[in-house]
Amino acid sequence: MKQEIIQRLTEIVGQDNVYTSLEDLYCYSYDASFVKSNKKDLAGIAVYPGNAEETAKILKLANEEKIPVIPRGAGTNVSGGTISVGDSIILVLKRMNKILELDRKNLIAVVEPGVVTGYLQSEVERLGLFYPPDPASLAVSTIGGNVAECAGGPRGVKYGVTRDYVLGLEVVLASGEVINTGGKTIKNVTGYDMTKLFTGSEGTLGVITKIILKLIPKPEAKNTMLAVFSELEQASEAVSEIIAKGVVPATLELLDNIYIRNIEEYAKVGLPTDAEAVLLIEVDGDRQILAKQIDKIEEICKQSGAIQIRIAQTPAEAEELWRARRSAFPAVSRVRPTIIGEDVTVPRSNIPAMVKQIRAIAAKYKVIIAVLGHAGDGNLHATILTDETDREEWSRVEKAIDELFIAAVKLDGTLSGEHGIGRVKSKFITLQTGEAGLEIQRRIKQVLDPNNILNPGVMFGK
């Protein structure tokens, strides 16, 4: 990067908020995805603006000089959406980390993008309110990143995803102009729904500098149960039946046999290792109705052929049931050093078919693929256990992943339920959008970012 540009960026954000050393820049060449930029693709600078005004100045400069800008929060996305692309500016929004308003009367939060989602949740819950989206990374990921990626999480089945809670945004455009979308009202049909357009835009259309979020009252209580099935179809049938009967659990987590075996080996939680599926079910709501919900679910699981049902009687027992789910990751991480979590998603009723496809693909390419899913919303995390230093195996893994995407789309599903397209899946996007569908998105991008400085390569490929 030209010294003059570095100088001007430093003037905007201050000496303490720019990073230019080789070692520092190297650490923006990866995120939580398995893609990593090459050494030659290191950014020219990382800048940490403190407010929207500084962000606007940075974008204006970058736009004039046609320098790519990669917006970044905690760098926890798993689609390669925040990695450097050569002589670019890494724009980290983490300093903008204030909760500006928590409005109990209107059930609204106004926050800066760098607020850590888990922190926001704990602050909100102190007021008896609730912000439900719960991506696995919530202890570190930022709300700005969650909005930009439209993050999901286990609670999606009942509470929806980030998109369902964003009422309005302040966005800095590539030109440096600042716009506001939506607002503080639940109902708002003034103009196009620009809020939804920017939510999930993966940093390609603008930089989010303020977010207005919808909150809901915190559920009074919750309870947890676990059901074991010898066949996957039975578990899947139970899931459909539970929802058809009008019970919507807060989470409905499915673990397949590979997970079950490894969890049992690792954490000894008492799961039968020959079982094909475990459902971990959490219900929440008013205390009075919880027992009724649990009874109903128990009955459905029995009818579907559950071979074991455990219902937590105390919070400690609930914790013990969750221990199985929480051990899932450490348990499989012992198997192979590299773990890739995909997130193809299919309509609920197609889960058994998709799992069968995953098994077939794993067998075809001789790779280990375990499945852990948010069964209530059809979001399957196909977990590939591999070793990235083994090049031959790695090439088989890549082929297997390609086939996973195709299989999901064929089963009326989507390439990505909650991880985003990023740089990882851009070559597959037309499988789902079609050429015309992608072209119209390209034109929207063109209008908002004519010089293609914002996160180039993401979604549309190179």
Place this chain on the structure above:
Amino acid sequence: MKQTLASWEKEVIRCIRCGACQSVCPVFKELQAEASVARGRVMLIRAVINKDSDLTDGFREKMSLCLMCKACVANCPSGVKVDKVVEAARAEIVRKQGLPFLKRLIFRFVLKNRWVFNFAMRMGSAFQGLVFRKGPHGQGMLPRMPLGLDRRRLLAPLAPQSFRSQYPEVVKVEDAKKRVAFFTGCMINYIYTDTGRAVVNVLKRNGIEVVIPALQNCCGAPVRINGDYESARDMARANINVFLREQVDTVVVACGTCGLTLKEEYAELLADDPVYAEKAKKLGAKVQDITEVLVSLDGFRDKIQDEFQDKLLDGTQGKGLPFNTELSRPKSPASIGGGRQRAVKSSMDSTNIQRGLNPPLNEVSFKVTYHDPCHLVRGLKVKEQPRQIIRSIPGVEFVEMAKPDTCCGSGGSFSLYHYNISAKINDHKIEDIKQTGAEVLVTGCSACRMHIADGLSRQHAGVKVMHTVQLLEMAYEVDR
């Protein structure tokens, strides 16, 4: 211990870059730059292994910015041993580039040679008044002149007489029911001799004979953590020889770092040594923190558990208690009638001592909070024992601070090289301590004690800092 950095490749690729370490790394909390968190360090190390990068000054700087607090290791979903990998990177730097002069002098000449160390410390003790002035509230001392140390740094003065020189090699008790060896560590020997004295007194009180081998030297942790494996191995072998010679089943430590070094790191360092690999394991199996030794004595009871039990039997608080805990064990005769605390004063005569660590003898009326030293809680996995001891002292009101197991920012020599960051991390700890309203901060490591005392002095908080055994010693000695 793996020889080269490259041999750690299998470990570093286990980092899936999820970034979970960002929520617990104290250094990252202050700096916020990606290169200052575990994920960044691991990726930089990987770059060096892949030859994408070299052992540059920048790399060295990033590697030095780790407190070795193990918070990331405990929080890592894949369980990547970040501390070991960073240590291996530091060792690679030392191997390829050597040690800077000052470190070379200290590690290879002073720490390794007990007589030099002793001499230096004796001289230091005599002349420290020339370069240091007294700190506020009469605690500690501040540099009078630039020493390469930050002039705001409150250091504890060197003791006029080292701990080991004040005691015979064997501290005898009549009818000893147990015999242990005491590994003092440097800070207890040269600075906090009061902690050492408390260890000996408390053990004596409990009928335990204490051997303090004169030939022991520094455990080697500061040397190893800075990457000088060669010296660390020499020091390990020397200590192994000294302690395996003693006829004891237990080697007591009163410092988490020394403890972890003796218990686990020696075996790792010497894994390839044909003679010492086994010996290191043998020594490791004997190592226990002083609080572990005390709570495992016959007759030690956790006050909280007893109170729960009393209430259970009284029927006053039966409902809502968790089940299946140790609460269901039979009630011990001493606590029947709830008169345990009243019985306390009458048990002062020495005959009772043989019953083990009875409820400590006298009341100490302090509000106390406890800081978990990193290497004690995440290294030796000692968390409950000190709390059990503190709670069992009559009169003590124990208050837990927020996040008691977050690093105090010391990191041993980290606080000397990166004082500003170290002090900022410490500020959070001091704030958490202040929030409790405690008059005494108890901890289990001398380095934490010094750093927290420094922080308290900077913030003019009148909180006393001491080791767990010192509080216990007070309970034994007050009114005497």
